Structure formats: structure tokens, C-alpha cells
Amino acid sequence: MSVTTDWQKSAYISSQAADARVNVELETEGMTLNIGPQHPATHGTLRIVVRLDGEQVVWADPVPGYMHRGHEKLCEVRKYPQVNTLVNRIDWLGSFANEVPFILAAEQLMGIEAPPRAQYIRTIFFEMSRIANIALFLGDMGVQLGAITPVFYAFRDREHVLNLIESATGGRFHPNYDRVGGLKEDLPKGWIDEAKDVMNRVRRFCDELEQLLVGNEIFQKRTRGIGVITPAVALDYGLSGANLRASGVDWDLRRDSESPLAWKHADWKVWTHPDGDSFARYWVRLQETREAAIIIDQLLDSLPAGPIMAKVPVKIKVPEGEAYVETENPLGAMGFYLVSKGDLSPFRVKIRTPSFNNISICPWLLKGVFVPDIITILASLYFILGDIDR
Amino acid sequence: MLAVDFTTYGWVTALKVGVVLGVIPIGSLIFVYVFLFKMMSHMQSRLGPMEAGPHGMLQPVVEAIKFLQKEDIFPARADRLVFGLAPFVVIVSTFLLYLVIPAGPSLIVEDLDTGIFFALAVSSLSVIGVLMAGWASANKFALIGGLRAAGQLIAYELPLILAVIGVVIQAGSLSLQDIVYAQAGGEIFGFGAIGNPFVLTQIVGFVIFLMAAQAELAQTPFDMPVAESELVAGYMTEYSGFRFLFFFIGEFGTAFAFAGIAATLFLGGWYVPGIEGGLADVVGPLALGGKVMFIGFLIFWIRFTYPRFREDQLQRIAWKVLIPISLLNIVVTGVLKVVF
Numbered sequence: 001m002s003v004t005t006d007w008q009k010s011a012y013i014s015s016q017a018a019d020a021r022v023n024v025e026l027e028t029e030g031m032t033l034n035i036g037p038q039h040p041a042t043h044g045t046l047r048i049v050v051r052l053d054g055e056q057v058v059w060a061d062p063v064p065g066y067m068h069r070g071h072e073k074l075c076e077v078r079k080y081p082q083v084n085t086l087v088n089r090i091d092w093l094g095s096f097a098n099e100v101p102f103i104l105a106a107e108q109l110m111g112i113e114a115p116p117r118a119q120y121i122r123t124i125f126f127e128m129s130r131i132a133n134i135a136l137f138l139g140d141m142g143v144q145l146g147a148i149t150p151v152f153y154a155f156r157d158r159e160h161v162l163n164l165i166e167s168a169t170g171g172r173f174h175p176n177y178d179r180v181g182g183l184k185e186d187l188p189k190g191w192i193d194e195a196k197d198v199m200n201r202v203r204r205f206c207d208e209l210e211q212l213l214v215g216n217e218i219f220q221k222r223t224r225g226i227g228v229i230t231p232a233v234a235l236d237y238g239l240s241g242a243n244l245r246a247s248g249v250d251w252d253l254r255r256d257s258e259s260p261l262a263w264k265h266a267d268w269k270v271w272t273h274p275d276g277d278s279f280a281r282y283w284v285r286l287q288e289t290r291e292a293a294i295i296i297d298q299l300l301d302s303l304p305a306g307p308i309m310a311k312v313p314v315k316i317k318v319p320e321g322e323a324y325v326e327t328e329n330p331l332g333a334m335g336f337y338l339v340s341k342g343d344l345s346p347f348r349v350k351i352r353t354p355s356f357n358n359i360s361i362c363p364w365l366l367k368g369v370f371v372p373d374i375i376t377i378l379a380s381l382y383f384i385l386g387d388i389d390r
Numbered sequence: 391m392l393a394v395d396f397t398t399y400g401w402v403t404a405l406k407v408g409v410v411l412g413v414i415p416i417g418s419l420i421f422v423y424v425f426l427f428k429m430m431s432h433m434q435s436r437l438g439p440m441e442a443g444p445h446g447m448l449q450p451v452v453e454a455i456k457f458l459q460k461e462d463i464f465p466a467r468a469d470r471l472v473f474g475l476a477p478f479v480v481i482v483s484t485f486l487l488y489l490v491i492p493a494g495p496s497l498i499v500e501d502l503d504t505g506i507f508f509a510l511a512v513s514s515l516s517v518i519g520v521l522m523a524g525w526a527s528a529n530k531f532a533l534i535g536g537l538r539a540a541g542q543l544i545a546y547e548l549p550l551i552l553a554v555i556g557v558v559i560q561a562g563s564l565s566l567q568d569i570v571y572a573q574a575g576g577e578i579f580g581f582g583a584i585g586n587p588f589v590l591t592q593i594v595g596f597v598i599f600l601m602a603a604q605a606e607l608a609q610t611p612f613d614m615p616v617a618e619s620e621l622v623a624g625y626m627t628e629y630s631g632f633r634f635l636f637f638f639i640g641e642f643g644t645a646f647a648f649a650g651i652a653a654t655l656f657l658g659g660w661y662v663p664g665i666e667g668g669l670a671d672v673v674g675p676l677a678l679g680g681k682v683m684f685i686g687f688l689i690f691w692i693r694f695t696y697p698r699f700r701e702d703q704l705q706r707i708a709w710k711v712l713i714p715i716s717l718l719n720i721v722v723t724g725v726l727k728v729v730f
Contacts (some may be wrong), residue, residue: 033530040619115694144619146610146698152434218611218697371534372700373401375620 019068022288030058030276034224037066037311044385050374057374060357060366067389075312075325075349080180080316081104084090085344087336088174090353093135094330096125096165101350104260105325105338106180115259118182118308124195124299125165125177127292128178129148131202131225132161134289137382138209144379145222150213159207160198167191180316182309187342199293206290208273214283223279224378227365227377241332243381246284247276253328261327266298278380285382297369317344330386355387406499408487414481418642419450424683425690426600426642433694440668448615457635465528465628472526476630477636479519484640486512487647494660494674495667505566506558510551510650513606516640520615523637524625530725535624538701539608539615545708546605546612552716553604556723557588557655566651570659585663594719596656600688601650605704607641609689611696614706645689646682653681 036047045066051058063182071090075083087102089093100122106111114122139154162172168173170189177184213219229239234247244251252270254263271287273280318340326335332354358381365381366374402544429448431438439446464470490505492498502508517540524536558564575584589596605612616624626637648717653659658681660674698709 031530040622142697146617146619147611147696148430149694150612151437154434212695213697216697218699221698221703222697274639310397370700370702372614372617372698379619 013309022344024298032294033371037063039049043369046228046359046383046388048374048378050366050371055371057369057371060374062357062362064330064356064388067385069386069390071390072351074348077345079344080318080346082353083349084178085176087351088176089386090351090390091133091329091331091334091355092173092240093136093384094129095171095174095343096129096169096177097133097327097329098334100126100261101121101325101327101329102296102336102338103178103180103371104327105318106318106319107260108323108325109321109338110180110312110316112181112312114310114372115184115307116262116304117186118264118305118310119260120262120297120299120303121183121187121308122178123266124296125169125175126301127166127296128161130288130330132158133384134163134285135161135202135205136378137285138206138213138282138289141189141292141379142219143214145219147213147219150209153205153208153212157201159377160186160201162199164191164195164198165283167194173260181312182307184282184357186308192303195300196297199297202293203290204240206293207355208287208383214286221381222372223282224275224277226373227279227369227380228275228277229361229365233361233364239332239361240354240357240379241328241330242284242288242356243281243332245270245272246280248272248274252388253326253333257326257328259327263295265302268295268298281382282326316342317342319345326352329354331382331384351390353387353390356381357383359383361390401413403693403720410485410499412486412645414464414484414646415454415639417646419454421642421686421690422450422453422647422682423447423636425686426467429687429690431696444566446491454496454635457638458471458632460631460634461632462633463577464627468628469526469528470658472522472630474633476519476523477633477640479522480516480640481636483512483515483519483641484643485499485649486515487644487651491647491650492674493678496538497660497671497674498567501567503729504564506554506569506655507564510554511564512545512609513644513648514543516627516644517599519640522697523629527625527628529628531621531623532625532627535615535627537618537623538621539625542605542608542615543705544614545705546602546712549598549708549716550606550714551603552713553595553602554655556716556719558593559720559723559727560588560591566654566659570654573658574661574663585658585661587656587658590721593658595651595723597655598716598719599652599656601683601712602708604653604689605708607645607648607689610644611692611698612702613693613698614701645686649682649685649689650678652685653678657681659687668720674710 005389007223021295032052033050034047035046035050048060048064049063050060071086074086078086078200083102084099085096104127135154135158139151163299165175166172168191169177229243229247230248231249234244234249237316250272251272255270268291271284271291273284320340320342324335326333333352334354335352337350338346338353341347350359365377371379427446429436439449442448442452455694464473487509489499490502490509492501520539521536524532524539557569561569563569572584573587608615616626621627625636628636659672659677661674662677663669665673
């Protein structure tokens with residue numbers, strides 16, 4: 001007589017089948033997590049698909065494009081002054097810095113140069129947009145790591161910089177202040193003294209953050225050794241800006257390129273950090289904010305008198321030719337490749353934005369890290385969505 | 391006869407239930423207003439809510455009403471029963487915590503002989519609710535959050551209990567009421583005017599208790615389960631309406647209760663020197679309230695200042711730092727207890 005009955009056999013088989021089903025359903029070998037497009041850490045609509053094993057990343061893939069606005073194509077159907085308004089919207093936190101490379105490219109083709117006073121004021125606003133942009137990063141990094149207070153200090157002190165920009169240009173976020181051949185208008189009365197006060201404030205803000213975050217043991221534990229980029233890899237992926245300098249590559253277009261802007265008249269320093277980790281990126285940006293305040297202070301002191309506009313025709317027609325101008329924007333090297341056929345609007349504009357290159361390192365960088373470190377690394381790479389997708 | 395005997399079992403029970411049901415929402419509303427709305431705002435150089443009531447005092451009530459009006463959403467793939475029950479499990483654990491905290495000589499819902507043991511035991515019940523929420527939401531962020539919460543609460547339960555053992559050894563009792571009396575009757579080298587709050591002798595235990603409570607409550611720097619920059623809102627991601635409100639009240643109500651337990655264990659509880667008998671029942675709750683607010687201030691001060699740890703760093707702190715130190719604390723306390 002058999003020990004096992006048919007009923008027991010079928011029960012055994014069905015229990016085995018149920019186990020197999022559970023194993024398939026639980027998908028124990030990994031899980032795909034969609035970070036974004038709607039996610040608090042991506043401050044915009046960046047989507048990152050990560051494959052997880054437990055909390056460890058197996059592979060990661062950034063999917064940009066949710067915010068593509070077709071800037072390059074739009075530039076072809078706008079006149080030159082209109083393009084200026086358009087490119088303001090690329091990196092929206094440091095808008096003025098976007099205008100400069102485009103205007104410089106147009107000026108280069110037309111063979112005109114803005115007067116020295118205009119170049120000085122351009123540089124001052126360029127550095128102000130750097131402060132306005134990076135101050136937010138300095139606070140936001142805290143939020144990404146769970147410290148909610150620093151970002152409010154960042155917003156508070158950034159507000160004063162924005163007020164300065166507004167009082168001179170009329171626009172807080174999108175100044176649209178640069179013109180081919182000069183500037184829209186001169187600085188208002190009393191602006192220089194006010195600007196100096198604000199620069200002191202910015203330096204105090206940097207000190208405050210140094211005490212609140214940089215010296216914090218938890219902050220260091222979360223950022224040191226996380227997302228290390230070696231100099232060679234950084235160069236291979238075309239990183240630029242603070243991300244590159246944090247890897248120890250001493251390269252800054254403000255110093256290393258022949259720019260008509262006034263950086264060469266100020267005495268300042270390019271900061272680098274040998275580590276290449278998230279902490280280094282934060283630290284370099286913090287020093288850069290200070291350095292920007294120093295540059296502005298010096299340029300305000302030595303601001304030359306004179307006109308702010310060169311002689312330009314009323315209708316701006318750029319002669320036929322090609323020009324590529326790159327500047328060291330808050331996020332990194334931003335370049336405009338301008339092709340003109342002698343019309344009122346450009347024939348073709350190619351925009352090289354720093355954030356796009358900076359996030360292209362993600363698949364390499366995010367491999368093997370933990371989920372919380374994804375956020376640390378993304379925050380420390382610092383991208384603006386408009387700058388990625390444009 | 392119209393006279394009602396309020397000392398009968400039924401009336402006393404009804405009164406106690408009313409007190410517990412009232413204290414939790416009021417306690418969490420006070421914490422939300424004082425700390426989350428006002429203290430945080432002022433620390434961050436802003437004003438916070440100012441419109442509803444004087445200095446925005448009615449804002450928490452407004453928020454509660456807002457949550458009640460919202461739609462009670464169930465995700466399509468959620469396990470409806472478990473998803474619906476999870477907030478109740480969490481809030482029941484909060485309710486049970488209040489049963490054993492004394493606010494005066496006779497102001498205690500149930501003076502259990504194993505009071506502190508009971509409190510720490512029921513506080514762990516919320517893990518089940520959190521896990522249920524994380525699992526039933528059918529959301530990956532919620533699942534990761536729920537599992538993180540479970541791992542964290544289990545890790546920090548141990549230092550929490552071990553930190554309390556020093557107090558229990560010194561007081562010689564598990565009952566919270568007896569611990570208050572032990573502190574009231576204690577002497578500091580023969581000086582007994584203010585009793586002997588155990589924070590003086592158990593300062594190590596006090597610090598460990600606060601750290602572990604911070605982790606129990608999932609407050610920064612231990613807020614990985616709800617890390618909003620990583621996991622959106624962790625296990626609460628899919629909740630809305632009154633179920634979210636329950637989680638919220640549970641969080642702040644538990645913070646209130648833990649502050650009360652810490653005040654009772656380490657700061658002398660309701661006891662005010664020189665006040666005895668019936669008067670202590672009036673002054674006691676006020677004294678306890680003041681101490682609760684002080685502990686709450688510490689908890690939220692840390693919360694608004696620090697960044698959060700990573701999950702593995704958090705586990706390392708619990709197992710490699712807090713537990714050995716609290717074990718050492720127990721040994722030292724035991725030796726000194728025998729010596730003195």
C-alpha cells in the first residue's frame with residue numbers, strides 16, 4: 001500500500017507551484033526603480049531609471065528630454081535681440097550668464113567690441129548670477145541630505161542678490177540686460193554701495209554654511225568618498241565647471257580663455273580639490289561663491305567711466321560667418337556655436353550646455369552606490385533641468 | 391436621585407478614555423504648532439503661519455480639517471484591507487503609550503507594575519503598521535521606506551530599552567509612578583530639597599535614550615524611512631486624507647509621549663519639590679508639560695539642524711556605539727547601586 005495518496009501528491013505539487021509563483025512574483029533578483037520624472041530630488045523633470053539589488057544600484061540610466069523646449073530651433077526664427085530673451089531661460093537660476101556667450105559670439109562676427117565699462121558691468125552681473133545660482137545649490141545640497149534649514153538661508157541671502165539684479169536690469173530672474181555692443185542701460189544711483197553690502201552678506205552666508213554644513217560630521221560622512229570622479233574620467237566625459245575642478249583639474253575658462261570680459265583685471269584664485277568626491281564638489285562651489293564676491297568687490301572699485309554701448313546699427317544684421325564662444329558659466333562651460341548667413345536672425349545656433357555633459361557621467365558614477373547616495377551624487381553634480389534639455 | 395457617583399468603575403473608565411483620546415490630538419497639535427510651525431520657521435528666518443488665529447495658533451486645526459476633507463485614495467493595486475488598517479495600527483500604539491505616563495499622584499490612567507516595560511513594548515507595535523503601509527501601498531518607494539523603518543526601529547529598540555534599565559536599577563521599580571517617587575525621595579549627597587532627578591546620575595542613559603527616541607520617531611538625523619529627497623514620503627507616499635492625518639498625529643503624538651516618558655524617567659516627572667497631595671495633581675501636569683516641551687525642543691532642534699545618516703551608518707551607530715555604551719552604563723549603575 002502506497003504511503004502517499006494522490007491527494008498528498010497533488011497537494012505537494014501545488015505547494016511547489018505556489019512557491020515558484022511567489023519567487024517569480026517577488027522578483028528576488030532585483031527591482032527597477034524609476035526616480036522621476038516627478039520626484040523631489042530631481043528638482044525638475046529628470047528621470048533616472050535605476051536597477052536595484054537590495055538598496056544597491058546595478059545600473060542607472062538618466063532619461064532627459066521631458067523639458068525639451070527647442071531653444072536651438074527657436075533661435076533660428078528669432079531676431080538677435082529676441083534670441084537674447086530666449087537664452088535667458090536655459091539655466092534659469094543664473095540667467096544673465098547665458099546671455100553673455102551668445103552676445104559675445106554675435107559681437108565677434110560683427111567685429112565690434114563693447115566699451116570697457118560695459119565689459120566690467122557684464123562681468124559683475126555674470127558673477128552675480130553665479131552667486132544667485134550656486135547659493136541655491138549650497139542650500140539645496142543640505143535638503144537633499146535631510147537638513148532642511150540651510151536652503152532657507154540660501155533663499156534669504158540670494159534674495160538680496162536678485163534684488164540688486166532687479167534694480168539694475170528690471171528683471172529678477174530673466175534680466176535680458178545684455179545687448180550686442182554693450183548693455184541695456186547704466187547702473188542706477190547708489191547701486192555700487194548697495195552691491196558691496198550684499199557681497200559682505202554673501203561672504204557671511206558662506207561662513208554660516210561652512211559652520212552649519214561643511215563642518216558637520218554627518219554631512220562629511222554622507223559626502224566624503226561618495227561619487228568619486230578621477231581627473232581622467234572627468235575629462236573623458238567632458239565635465240566642466242566645479243565638477244571638473246573638484247576632481248583636481250585646474251581649468252577655468254575665466255582665466256584660461258581670451259575673453260573680452262573683465263576677469264583679467266581682478267585678482268582672484270581658481271579653487272580645486274584633489275578628492276573628486278561629493279564633498280569636494282560642494283567645497284569647491286562654496287569657495288567659488290566667495291571668490292565671485294571678491295571679484296565683484298574688486299571690479300566695483302575699479303569700474304571705469306565711459307559709455308556702455310558701442311556704435312551699433314539699429315537693425316542688427318550679423319555678417320556671414322561662424323563663431324564659437326565658450327564661457328565659464330555657474331554650472332560649467334557653456335558654449336554658443338553661431339552660424340550666420342547675414343540675416344536678421346541666426347542661421348543655426350548650437351548650444352553646448354554644461355549640465356547635459358555633467359549628468360552624462362551618471363551611468364558610470366552611479367554603479368554600485370546605495371539609494372541614498374544616488375541623491376547625494378545627483379545633488380553634488382548640480383544640474384538645472386533647463387540646462388540639460390534646453 | 392440625580393446625584394451621580396463619579397467614582398464608579400464605568401465613569402472612571404469613561405473619563406480615562408476621554409483623557410487619552412483628548413491628550414493625543416491636543417499634544418500633537420501643540421507639538422505641531424510650537425515646533426513644526428513656529429520654532430522651525432523662526433530658526434529658518436521666516437514667520438511661519440500667521441493668519442489663522444493669533445500668531446497662527448489655529449493653523450494646526452485648519453490643517454487637520456483640510457486633511458479630513460481630502461479624498462481617501464486607495465491605489466489601484468494596493469492591498470485594500472491592509473492599506474486601510476495600517477494607520478490605525480500605528481495610532482493605536484500611540485494611544486497605548488499614554489496609559490502609563492503619570493501626570494500627578496493620582497493622575498495616571500493605569501499604574502501598571504511593569505509600566506515602562508509596557509510603554510516600550512507597545513511603542514514597537516507601530517513597526518507593524520509601518521510595514522503594513524509599506525507593503526500594501528504597491529509602491530516601490532513605500533516598500534523601501536517601510537523596510538527601512540522596520541530595520542531602524544528594531545535596531546534602536548535595543549539601546550532604548552538598555553538606556554532605561556539604568557534608571558530601573560536605580561529606582562528599583564518598573565512602574566513609572568514609582569520611578570517618579572524614587573526621584574522625588576532621592577538625595578544628592580545628603581541634599582534632598584529637589585530630590586534626585588536621574589538625569590544627574592544617568593546622563594549617559596539620558597543621551598542614549600534621546601538618540602534612540604529620535605530614531606524611534608524617525609526624526610532627522612534618523613529619518614531615512616520618510617527621507618523626502620529620496621523616497622518621496624517613504625511608507626506614507628500613497629496615503630492621503632484622514633489616513634495620512636493618522637500617520638501624522640501618530641508621529642507627533644508619539645513624539646509627545648516619548649518626551650513625556652523621558653521627562654518622567656530622567657527629569658523627575660510631575661514632581662515639584664514641596665508640593666504634596668491634592669495640589670500636586672494640579673501643579674504636576676503643568677510641571678510635566680514644561681519638561682515635555684523642553685525634551686520636545688531638544689528633539690526638534692536636532693531635527694531641524696542636522697542632515698540625515700545613511701542606512702548602514704545608522705545601523706553601525708546603533709550596534710557598535712549605542713548598545714555597547716548602554717551595556718557599560720548598566721554595569722556601572724549596577725556596581726554603584728551595590729556600593730552605595
